[in-house]
Amino acid sequence: MTTIKVNDEQELINKLASYIEKISNDSIYNRGKFYVGLSGGSVVKYLKESLPKVDTEWSEWVLAFCDERVVPEDNEDSTFGTYKKELLPNIPLKESQFVTIKQGVTAKEAADDYTAKLTKAFGGDDFKFDLLLLGMGPDGHTCSLFPGHPLLEEKDLKVAFITDSPKPPPERITLTYPTINNARNCIFAISGSGKADMIKRILKDKEDLPAGRVKPGAGALYWILDEGAATHL
Ligand SMILES: O=C1O[C@H](COP(=O)(O)O)[C@@H](O)[C@H](O)[C@H]1O
Secondary structure, X not given: OEXXXXXXXXXXXXXXXXXXXXXXXXXXXXXXXXXXXXXXXXXXXHHHXXXXXXXXXXXXXXXXXXXXXXXXXXXXXXXXXXXXXXXXXXXXXXXXXXXXXXXXXOHHHHHHHHHHHHHXXXXXXXXXXXXXXXXXXXXXXXXXXXXOOXXXXXXXXXXXXXOOOOOOOOOEEEEOHHHHOOOOEEEEEEOOHXXXXXXXXXXXXXXXXXXXXXXXOOOEEEEEEOOOOOOOO
């Protein structure tokens, strides 16, 4: 694991852009495509600023979601809906490059459908993302994997659904650890002192919390933190 400390949010955005540029270009050079998993929440805000700085072959990107809320796309809680509004107007990516969740079905059906779509996108059931862009909530959750939830122990499913998320909305789908920890690269990008205590509990005190379970077996893990987020390290 590599911890990268930067001074402020602007430097975090620049650093994130340089990692995304390098990883995307290496992936495209070596394998022809770049498979990236997106998170919601503050990650959207950082990517809105970072991605316009990235020099890459946008047409080779395949974008999926680390987790998604089971809500209509035009609902403000929809992560894809937010990317569509915030990102697509400024980046030469097409909507068809996104692996999205099915609309108007139950959480279980959405998870099954998303699994089938990922199987098609990856050409098999080994979902090996080149990069997962991860966020962490103040309670230490990542994706839709929450502290104490049974899904933390999921060993078989690559994608799971949850109908009792402690953070609204309750119905979501999420990548599970077998998929997350199969990734080639995982990046947490966090700014501000609001999550500094949780970052200390995970990175320094090594408490067993969801974001701390991200340990890609054969991949690289980066925590990019600004001064506020790294206050207690
Ligand atoms: O609900 C969610 O929360 C986490 C963390 O969000 P943040 O705004 O605190 O960064 C996010 O990574 C996840 O994708 C989302 O569904």
